[in-house]
Amino acid sequence: AQSVAQPEDQVNVAEGNPLTVKCTYSVSGNPYLFWYVQYPNRGLQFLLKYITGDNLVKGSYGFEAEFNKSQTSFHLKKPSALVSDSALYFCAVRDDSSASKIIFGSGTRLSIRP
Amino acid sequence: KAGVTQTPRYLIKTRGQQVTLSCSPISGHRSVSWYQQTPGQGLQFLFEYFSETQRNKGNFPGRFSGRQFSNSRSEMNVSTLELGDSALYLCASSLMDSGANVLTFGAGSRLTVL
Numbered sequence: 001a002q003s004v005a006q007p008e009d010q011v012n013v014a015e016g017n018p019l020t021v022k023c024t025y026s027v028s029g030n031p032y033l034f035w036y037v038q039y040p041n042r043g044l045q046f047l048l049k050y051i052t053g054d055n056l057v058k059g060s061y062g063f064e065a066e067f068n069k070s071q072t073s074f075h076l077k078k079p080s081a082l083v084s085d086s087a088l089y090f091c092a093v094r095d096d097s098s099a100s101k102i103i104f105g106s107g108t109r110l111s112i113r114p
Numbered sequence: 115k116a117g118v119t120q121t122p123r124y125l126i127k128t129r130g131q132q133v134t135l136s137c138s139p140i141s142g143h144r145s146v147s148w149y150q151q152t153p154g155q156g157l158q159f160l161f162e163y164f165s166e167t168q169r170n171k172g173n174f175p176g177r178f179s180g181r182q183f184s185n186s187r188s189e190m191n192v193s194t195l196e197l198g199d200s201a202l203y204l205c206a207s208s209l210m211d212s213g214a215n216v217l218t219f220g221a222g223s224r225l226t227v228l
Contacts, residue, residue: 034216036217043206043220043221043222051214097170098162100169101169102217103159
């Protein structure tokens with residue numbers, strides 16, 4: 001079965017510093033990977049996805065993710081963090097039974113201090 | 115383009131009651147998925163509907179049910195409510211394409227069971 005793991009419950013970064021939110025995956029077949037963000041009292045918003053091609057995927061709000069097949073990782077990155085980036089981030093993988101069934105990781109709370 | 119609309123946004127029920135939650139997908143989206151979000155279990159997949167047919171079901175008891183109408187609107191019902199059903203219920207819609215569908219989420223319905 002497809003799964004993703006987010007090893008960090010919380011990541012704290014100073015504004016202006018680079019940030020990384022970690023994700024590892026376990027899939028059979030081709031990995032279809034996603035990052036979503038959730039702001040307080042809101043639903044999830046799509047940030048980016050990897051299907052195939054370039055290992056560096058660019059997404060919304062200046063975020064990017066690096067796909068690494070040998071390490072089975074899909075870490076989310078941003079060169080310079082903003083206070084407004086503070087939110088809950090979810091890594092996700094498409095289930096092998098349906099293109100619309102997405103399995104989410106446990107989430108990582110990102111806190112950016114001014 | 116209107117987003118995914120969920121109603122009601124907040125509701126309080128008592129144990130043993132039942133509840134019905136509604137979701138109106140983005141116009142043209144034919145797939146609707148439901149997720150339960152709790153602090154302890156994270157985001158868990160409930161079900162997915164496409165063209166009024168349930169295509170996938172998560173690992174939830176039979177008290178959780180859903181349906182989709184011909185206009186793609188969806189409802190989910192929880193009967194005989196338990197305290198543990200308190201959660202944020204999220205609906206998401208997507209185009210039923212192959213590959214990696216992007217889910218667009220509603221703001222959620224927050225259910226509190228007393």
